[in-house]
Amino acid sequence: MASSKNIGDQIFNAVQNAVDSQDFSNLQSTIEKSIGIAAEGIARGLSSASDGIRRGQEQYALAQAKKRREEQMATIYANPSGQRSVGIALVGWGVVLGVPGLAGTIFTIGAGSILVGSILAAATVAGGALFAMGIKRLNLVNRFERYRDAIGLRDFCYLDEIAASTADTTENVRQNVKAMLSHGLFKQAALGDGENFLALTNDAYQQYRQARGKALEKKQQRALTQSEHSQLDAETQALLARGNAYIAQIRESNKAIPNPEFSKKIDQIEHVVRTIFERAAERPEVIDDLDHLMDYYLPTTVKLLDAYRDLDAQPIQSETISQSKREIEGALDSLNVAFEKLLDSVFRDMAIDVSSDISVLHTVLAQEGLVESPFDKQKSE
Incomplete structure (x- = not known):
């Protein structure tokens, strides 16, 4: 791309040559060509700058959206790293107690030391229990992360939806969710009646309780009416x-x-x-x-x-x-x-109800100035 200095020199030289030769026939086309080259260069520069600004804005918007999502997720879900650390620690202690205990038990029993063998056997059992608990806790954390990804930022969901998303049974999901709730992996969540509805926030659970109460009230009213x-x-x-x-x-x-x-x-x-x-x-x-x-x-x-x-x-x-x-x-x-x-x-009762509704409607419309009030009619008469 020609620099602005070179373009300026080209225009100056073209003008000077035209003056010297007294031939101005090509001057206009030369100037227009030079200006066109300059404008094209400026447009390319502006376009490049605009693309850079747009990319920057898009990256900023994506970063902000990611930040907002992380903040919202943090209000619903706990960080599972703590539970994962507990699981790893349990596995580690299980190995520390279990492996030496098992080896020592075999050796001492072979040597005829019943008492020491019994103690080491107890250590082996304890180590095995800790190891199993650790593996169970790690599996629970892994399932929690899968459930979290399936639910996202929804206020509520049904357990059969989670089961379908994670290729599991609804009953397994129900037991896992209960364990996750007991370990505090869901910060605000609660299971609804029937244990198939999971409210992820306190507000969602309150709305669920209100809706449930109204539905129960309607059901009782229908039963009373039918009776x-x-x-x-x-x-x-x-x-x-x-x-x-x-x-x-x-x-x-x-x-x-x-x-x-x-x-x-x-x-x-x-x-x-x-x-x-x-x-x-x-x-x-x-x-x-x-x-x-x-x-x-x-x-x-x-x-x-x-x-x-x-x-x-x-x-x-x-x-x-x-x-x-x-x-x-x-x-x-x-x-x-x-x-x-x-x-x-x-049909008299229906007529009375209709007449009452119409009277109330006219009163409301008159108060809002949409129709003439009967009192205004009397005054005008």
Whole structure:
């Protein structure tokens, strides 16, 4: 790359030559070429500097992220080096006691010294126990590091997830986690109910306990509700069975009467009565309001329909028969009105709840200035 001094010299010489020769035809192209070379060099320099800055920023960001992760990991997991040192020490003491003890036991027993042999044998057993404890502790530390890598910075996890990540059984993971907790390898962790849930932080465990408590409360509430409903099941089922029997009789009579206009009235009655019974199945407490329906309205309806069907089936429709049929139609109209009023009554509680909700909604909206307050309406009027 040409230096700025050389480029400046090139431009100066080009200008001087043009002045001396009075030929300026190539001066512009020469200057532009020199400036282009200079600009290209500057751009390469800036690009190189920019790349260096970007690499530095990336390295700094990675270093900071690594530092933050290490700090977060340190709040969840203990440094296992202490437990590893304990394991190594136990193995070392096991070897120190076990190997000489074993050799001495063999020698002294061969020499006939029972007492010394017994002492050395005890030392051998103690050394073997220490060695086994050390190996177990080292294996636990190795498993802890694998569990730590599998869990990472999560606030909680399930033991079967750890088992899947470490190619182990859930029961082995459960026993290992308990041992790790007893040795303080998890700083804040606790096992949840059922010992399949591991909360890694105190906050996560508290949230788990709260969620568990709410779930238990809901379960108890459902059980209580089911118990209350089960006490009403027999009464409800008996009422629904009687109601369905009446509906079946109404439908049968309707099919047997070839009168489209009359059938429309019967269809309406059947629809209203069916809706009442569906409401009773959902809200058994309305059963007490259905005494008149079961004891008078429905039996009367069925009786009138049977009479109408018999009258309609007569081969000669005399004036008396026609008059009786008209009277039955009028009575059924009155019963239809009664059924609809009864339907309104069994939905009254829902209407009250809806009205209350709407009233509260209007009050809240008025307080927030989203609708006109009823008090403001009165003032404006």
